[in-house]
Amino acid sequence: MVWFQKMHGLGNHFILFDETVEDFSFLRRKENIRMLCDVSRGIGADGVGFVQKPLSRANQCKMRLFNSDGSEAEMCGNGIRCVAHHYRSHFLEHDPISIETLGGVRKIFYQGCKTGICFYKVEMGKPSFDLEKTGELVQKKNAAPLSWNGELYNPVYVNVGNPHAVIFLEEPIEHDTIVSLGAWLETHPNHPRRINIEFVETISQNEVKVSVWERGCGMTQACGTGATAVFAAGIRNGKLKNPVVVHMPGGELSISLQVLLTGSYCPFLLLKRAA
Known part of the structure; x- marks a missing residue:
C-alpha cells in the first residue's frame, strides 16, 4: 500500500x-x-x-x-x-x-x-528579467512582439524560480482564445524550454484578474509563481503598485514588496491557504 x-x-x-x-x-x-x-x-x-x-x-x-x-x-x-x-x-x-x-x-x-x-x-525570491542568460528565451530582438492570428502580443519575461511570459491585455479575451494562445506560446520557438503564461486584466494599479496557462499542465485554477511574476512585471513596467491583489479562477493571492531602510527590498511575499 x-x-x-x-x-x-x-x-x-x-x-x-x-x-x-x-x-x-x-x-x-x-x-x-x-x-x-x-x-x-x-x-x-x-x-x-x-x-x-x-x-x-x-x-x-x-x-x-x-x-x-x-x-x-x-x-x-x-x-x-x-x-x-x-x-x-x-x-x-x-x-x-x-x-x-x-x-x-x-x-x-x-x-x-x-x-x-x-x-x-512564502518568500518567493528575487525576480530575474534576463531569461536569455539562462537559455529560457531567444534574443529579445527576436522574441517580442509575437504575432498570433493577426494580433500582436508583447510579453514581459520574468523568472521567479521558473520562467513566465506575462501579457497585459488591453481588453478581455475569450477562454477559448486563452487556451489556443497559451498552448501556442508555451511551445513557441522563442521559448526553447517552454514557458508559463499569464494573461492579465488590470482592474487598478493594486488589483488584477489573471488567467494562467501553466507549462506542462495547461489551464489551471491558480499559480503562485504566476501571480508573483505578474506582480514583478507590473512593478517593473509601472502598470502596478505595491501591494497587489491577484484574482484567479481558484481565488485570490496577496503579493507585496517589503522595502528596507537601505532602499533595497526583501523577496516577494506570497500569502494564501493550503487546504
Whole structure:
C-alpha cells in the first residue's frame, strides 16, 4: 500500500508523497506521473510533489514537484505551501520552514488557521528579467512582439524560480482564445524550454484578474509563481503598485514588496491557504 496526501492551494491540486520515510522514486517516471494526475485512470491532480530530506541541515526539507505531463517544475508557489503544511502537520512546528527547490531555497511562514483552512506566507525570491542568460528565451530582438492570428502580443519575461511570459491585455479575451494562445506560446520557438503564461486584466494599479496557462499542465485554477511574476512585471513596467491583489479562477493571492531602510527590498511575499 502506498500512502499519499492530496492537497490544494486555490484549487491547484497536488498529490504528495513523503520520501523522508520511504522511497517512491519509481513514481517519478513520466508515465506514472501522468497516470497519477489523470482523473480517469489515476487520482487526478495538477501535479505530484515529493517531500525529501534536505541537502543542507539549515533547511527542513526538499521539494520535488512534477507537472501533470511528467515534466519537473523548478518551483511552485501553491505546491510549496502544501509541502509546508504537510511538514508542519507531521513533523516539527518549525517557523519559518526552509524548503529546498530546484529554483532555490524558499522560506515559508505559518500565518494561522481559521475554520480548518491554514494560511502560509512564502518568500518567493528575487525576480530575474534576463531569461536569455539562462537559455529560457531567444534574443529579445527576436522574441517580442509575437504575432498570433493577426494580433500582436508583447510579453514581459520574468523568472521567479521558473520562467513566465506575462501579457497585459488591453481588453478581455475569450477562454477559448486563452487556451489556443497559451498552448501556442508555451511551445513557441522563442521559448526553447517552454514557458508559463499569464494573461492579465488590470482592474487598478493594486488589483488584477489573471488567467494562467501553466507549462506542462495547461489551464489551471491558480499559480503562485504566476501571480508573483505578474506582480514583478507590473512593478517593473509601472502598470502596478505595491501591494497587489491577484484574482484567479481558484481565488485570490496577496503579493507585496517589503522595502528596507537601505532602499533595497526583501523577496516577494506570497500569502494564501493550503487546504
